[in-house]
Amino acid sequence: TAAMAPILLNCLGNDRKEYLEETFHVNNPNLDGMEEDILYHFSLGTKTHNLPEMFGDIKFVCVGGSAKRMKAFAQFIHTELNLPGSNDEPKDICEATDRYCMYKVGPVLSMSHGMGVPSISIMLHELIKLLHHAHCRDVVLFRLGTSGGVGLAPGTVVVSEKALDYNFLPQFEQVVLGKVIMRSTELDAGVSRELLQCSKELPNLPAVIGNTMCTNDFYEGQGRLDGALCSFSHAEKLEYLQRAYEAGVRNIEMESTVFAAMCRVCGLKAAVVCVTLLNRFDGDQITSPEDVLVEYQQRPQVLVAHYIKKRLALIALTPP
């Protein structure tokens, strides 16, 4: 890691410059010269679909791992925004593929991204291209997820300050043509603060701001003792979790670093809002009853819906 420091600083420098421009942009000069852009994993394309008409009014993109959960969020936000029409069977815009699901509800896009960094990375590349082709402006992205808690009561919502790698560093390691580069994983501090404020306005929504560790697997990488492979002791697990806690880590999940890094490079405001399903100091298996887990998983949705409603009220009040 020490050897990578110069690369890191160099890349953060570049990213920061781009970020300060504060306009959303793809970082690929090739795109606008392409005759057609097929968003393969969405089953959408610039020739087959009118992307500006379909998506041009989007202001909020909410993503999460599970297809069922993001369909439920589409139905929930439809009710919360008092939109006309039925929300019984929202249409999956990506129904021609089973890679992801996608629902549009007024200015809100609700999408699933599967599990892990590579899966959400494919989704983000094609989502950011979609927002570009559709000429969207001032979009905020939210990841609404589940996670393992580190020293928190189950059901606590963690709004991520920074996404950290397994060394507790705020960076994402990206391979480009066989070379490793580092990208910063800082998130939008303003949106995080507003989300924490929103949590205080809601009943039954315990929330904290803390760091989120992102790993590439659920078992050995997160120090679980119950995988098919395990070569460490209970004491070594606790020692690692304790070091994570001391680095400000309050939860562990599997997508936040690349989500933060890609949004940051493209000048998109982003927040990560994950509920904890267990306290990893107390165990590894998720043993809460189904109805309790379902209620926990609604908490990030309730919080982000509240934020979106406040924002839309503000937009409505602002003269054009």
Added chain:
Amino acid sequence: TAAMAPILLNCLGNDRKEYLEETFHVNNPNLDGMEEDILYHFSLGTKTHNLPEMFGDIKFVCVGGSAKRMKAFAQFIHTELNLPGSNDEPKDICEATDRYCMYKVGPVLSMSHGMGVPSISIMLHELIKLLHHAHCRDVVLFRLGTSGGVGLAPGTVVVSEKALDYNFLPQFEQVVLGKVIMRSTELDAGVSRELLQCSKELPNLPAVIGNTMCTNDFYEGQGRLDGALCSFSHAEKLEYLQRAYEAGVRNIEMESTVFAAMCRVCGLKAAVVCVTLLNRFDGDQITSPEDVLVEYQQRPQVLVAHYIKKRLALIALTPP
């Protein structure tokens, strides 16, 4: 990478010793002492389900990224094995969750694993535990996937000799409690040879044995010029693909290294069989018509079904 060589050799040494025992085993002394093991991402558990009764007779596990494709494979293998009953609506054993789908067809398990190393890694941990709890013996695992070809005509099936990382090395980098360890990604040479032989017995099934590169993303890591981010030229892309070709790489996908590594550590025979959807020297976008792509994606299924039928005929001929 040079600094990691001692770790690599050390780990390969351990893994090889375990592999030579040639019996399938989980590598976790904690498991058998657990009162209950919840396979959370499958919605199965040792207390709630009779795993030996449900899964004890499994001999072949076929996994692939797409849920729709693995459902189609379940229907296809049902017909191919002349099993009784209807295959119109196979039952998804994991229907209580949307993380993966799972179908059992006689001695064959067909499962989806989503996209990318972390997604298939969660599936493999819980699958290997399932096979362990169910007391399965002599199981062979196949990954049936899609990939980008390197110097091959689209539609060619690649049976992987080795799974390589982005440096073209046959190793998988696993983080355990914040430390990087390396695992070997060699696959079963015998099964691969038999699969190549099977391909020669089938019409319209062009197949080769070659190395498979596994990456953590679909765009920058595979040298695509059409992602949301791209910082390299067409010439640099071609130079990287050329180096891959010279290292024996014939296709690129996103799951093979961890699949090979985990199966190897647990003494499970494994093969990777992926069809190429395009030749990456010629382009990045997948532009073939839908019906052509569907036929390509059936090729690994046809090949592995043929292998399974030959194997079952052999088992039937062998005295107990």
